[in-house]
Amino acid sequence: MASGIETIYTAIDVGTTKVATLVAKVSSAGTMEVIALGHSSSEGMRKGLVVDPVELTESVRKSTQEAQEMLGTELPAAYVGITGGHLTCINAAASLVTKGKSAKTFSQDDVDRLLNSTVEQSDQRRRIVHVVPRSYQVDGLQGVRNPIGMNGSQLAAESHVVVGDVATMQNLEQVVRAAGVNVHGLVIEHLASAEAVLTAEGREAGVVLVDIGGGTSDIAIYRDGALWNTAAIPVAGHHFTNDIAIGLGLPVSVAEVTKLAHGSALLDQVGPHDVIEVDSGLGEHTRPISHQTLNQLLHDRGVELMRMVIYKISQSGLTKVPPGGIVLTGGCANLHGLAEIAAEYGKCLVRVGTPSGVLGLPSELEQSSFSTAVGLLLWAIQHRHPGAVAESVTLNANVLSRLSGWFSRFTPRRITEVRV
Ligand SMILES: Nc1ncnc2c1ncn2[C@@H]1O[C@H](COP(=O)(O)OP(=O)(O)OP(=O)(O)O)[C@@H](O)[C@H]1O
Ligand SMILES: [Mg+2]
Known part of the structure; x- marks a missing residue:
């Protein structure tokens, strides 16, 4: 980045349950500061698909306008998260041989050309969203x-597309x-969340990220420091909420509150x-339900x-969960006891990942349901300015003063009283 220049990034996580907008300023020194945010409940989205554009537009507008008012000016074009069953992934390989096989120094252009050639775009109804390199080979030297x-006459890449x-x-x-x-680009939510909650050591050891939101559970598997698979x-x-609604004969809204408070x-x-x-x-009437049935x-x-998560891991070609274990994130990762079930069925270490620690985010954003939004910002910064690292993240005073009320609107609370 040129010195003295600040770049402003917008990230919008259009989830099934909420729309989160984050705006951050990145200084020439690589410091990222969240300068505006917005939040609204989401209507019109199901399992990563737009099912009611009018309602969803309204939800997005509420969230982005809140951020815009805080910013005091129009939002820059945004990085927007996507997920859903329409996404497919393949692992592909390609190579590039230099003219006359004479050695040359490989440049960013060579790498871009190589990655773009990994898959042929044959079906007009499908679009490549990401080509993420897994590893390169230079003149037969593997694992670059x-x-x-580097100098060489042949460059090959294996990519996750x-x-x-x-x-x-x-x-x-x-x-x-x-x-x-405006939309600057789409980023799959799995990769965004991974940016926010995984450590470099975890990716090196091999780790499975599972972002469990309202409508989808997004999985990103890393091996040897690189992306191995997504699902x-x-x-x-x-689905947890619906099970309670059906199983205990409750309205969905009551089932949701009961899940958060007692589940x-x-x-x-x-x-x-x-x-x-x-x-x-x-x-005003209340009715008794069995706590044991709720938990069952x-x-x-x-x-x-x-x-299903373990099955997806096996489908990726791994016979067991890699040593870094499973990292759960997304709002549903907070469900009491879910991490224990993951540990039992995955026979591995499990932790709940929040966008904390990694970058010193303020505690207000250290919630697993913000992993995607924070990760979208990090993705944007990495990909617009390769090599840039957000070293610290701070909220400016203007934002901080509004935050306490902002967060109390949707932070889930555990209500502990239980009548026996
Ligand atoms: N403490 C908790 N216990 C159980 N479930 C919780 C808890 N907190 C949040 N959730 C659940 O997390 C879900 C929302 O998570 P999140 O905000 O990550 O979803 P989203 O990003 O909008 O959805 P998606 O990514 O699927 O589109 C809701 O189903 C909510 O009930
Ligand atoms: Mg989500």
């Missing part, structure tokens, strides 16, 4: 991390534009006679989800 500046459905992605881009913000499972927090995926937390009084949905429903869904 970064060939720029993510392809998405053109119409699906255009729908999302149109919604963001209709809300008044999305259309099961997440809403645990562990079976040994309560006895057969433990009862919780919940809102009946009929005025969450446990069963948790086991099913973790089995």
Whole structure:
């Protein structure tokens, strides 16, 4: 980055349950400062697909306008997260031989040309979203991390290529534009969340990131420091809530509140006679439900989800979870006991990842449901200015003064009283 120049980045995480907008300023010294944010509940999105553009545009507008008011000027074009079953991935290889086979020093242009040639764009309905290099080979030397500046006559790359459905992605881009913000680029949410919560050591050891949101669970698998595979499972927090609604005969809104306030995926937390009084949905009346049934429903869904995660890991070609274990993030990662189920079924270490520690984010943003939004910012910075590292993140005073009220609107609270 040229000295003295500050660049402003916008990230919008259009999730199934919330739309989070973050605006950050990156100084020439590489310091990232969050200068504006917005948040709204999301309507019109299901499992990563736009199902009601009008409602979703309104949700995005609320979130981006809040950020815009805080910023005091129009938002710069945004990096927007995408996910969903339309994404497919393949691992591909390509090589580039220099003219006359004489040695040359490989440049960024050579690498870009090589990566662009890894897959042929044959189907007009599909679009390449990312070509992420796994490793390079220079004149037969394997496992090269970064060939720029190396000399040789043949450069080869193995890449992880993510392809998405053109119409699906255009729908999302149109919604963001209709809300008044230009789109700079789409980034898959798995990679964004990974930027925010994984460590370099974890990626080196091999690690599985699982971002469990409201509608999808996004998986990114890393091996030897590089991306190995990505996958999305259309099961997440809403399914836990729906199970409670159906299993206990509750309105979905009551089931959601009950899940957040009392739910645990562990079976040994309560006895057969433990009862919780919940809102009946009929005025002031409450009704008793079995706490054990509540937890059993969450446990069963948790086991099913973790089995699907393990299956996706095996489909990627790994026989077991790599040594770095599983990192859960996304709002649903906070479900009490889910990490224990993941550890049991994955036979591995499990931790809940938040966008903390990595960059010294202020505690207000250290929530697992913000991993994607924070990661989108980090992705944007890395890819617009390769080599730039956000060394510290601070909120300016203007933002800080508004934050306490902002966060208290949606931070889940655990209500602990249980009637027995
Ligand atoms: N403490 C908690 N216990 C259980 N579930 C929780 C908790 N906190 C949040 N959740 C669940 O997390 C989900 C929302 O997570 P998140 O904000 O990551 O979703 P999203 O990004 O909007 O969705 P997606 O990424 O699937 O599009 C909701 O289903 C919510 O019920
Ligand atoms: Mg999400």
